[in-house]
Amino acid sequence: MASLRLLALVREEHLFLNPNLDASGLKCVNSPHGLVVVAVAGTVHRDTLCLGIFEQVFGLIRCPLGGNNWKIKFVNLKIVGQCPLEAGTPVPRPSIGYQTSELCVFYG
Numbered sequence: 001m002a003s004l005r006l007l008a009l010v011r012e013e014h015l016f017l018n019p020n021l022d023a024s025g026l027k028c029v030n031s032p033h034g035l036v037v038v039a040v041a042g043t044v045h046r047d048t049l050c051l052g053i054f055e056q057v058f059g060l061i062r063c064p065l066g067g068n069n070w071k072i073k074f075v076n077l078k079i080v081g082q083c084p085l086e087a088g089t090p091v092p093r094p095s096i097g098y099q100t101s102e103l104c105v106f107y108g
Contacts, residue, residue, distance in 0.1 A: 015044055015051075016045040017054055019040045024093065025096060026038075026041075027096050028103075042054055043091055044079055048086065049084040050082075053080050054077065054080070055078045055094070056075065056076065057076040059074045059106060060072060076106075
C-alpha cells in the first residue's frame with residue numbers, strides 16, 4: 001500500500017527523486033530479527049527544476065517465500081521545498097540527519 005501511494009505522488013506531481021548515494025546520503029542498519037532500515041537523502045526535481053530536498057527512512061523485510069524479494073514494512077518521507085533552481089545551478093548534496101544509533105529506534 002505504501003509503495004503504491006508513493007508511486008502515485010511521484011506520478012501525479014511529475015516528480016523525480018534523485019538520491020545521494022554517497023556515504024553521507026545513505027545509511028542502513030539491520031535488526032536482529034531481519035528488518036533492514038534504510039535512510040536516504042536526495043533532491044526533488046520536476047522537469048529541469050530542483051524543487052527541494054527529501055529524506056526517506058523505510059523498513060524492508062525479506063519475503064519468507066524465498067528468493068531475493070523484499071516487502072516494505074514502513075515508510076517515513078520528509079520533503080522540504082525551496083525556491084526552484086534551474087538546471088546547472090549547483091546544489092549541495094543532501095545528507096542524512098539521522099545517526100546510525102537513531103535508525104535503530106525504528107525497529108526497537
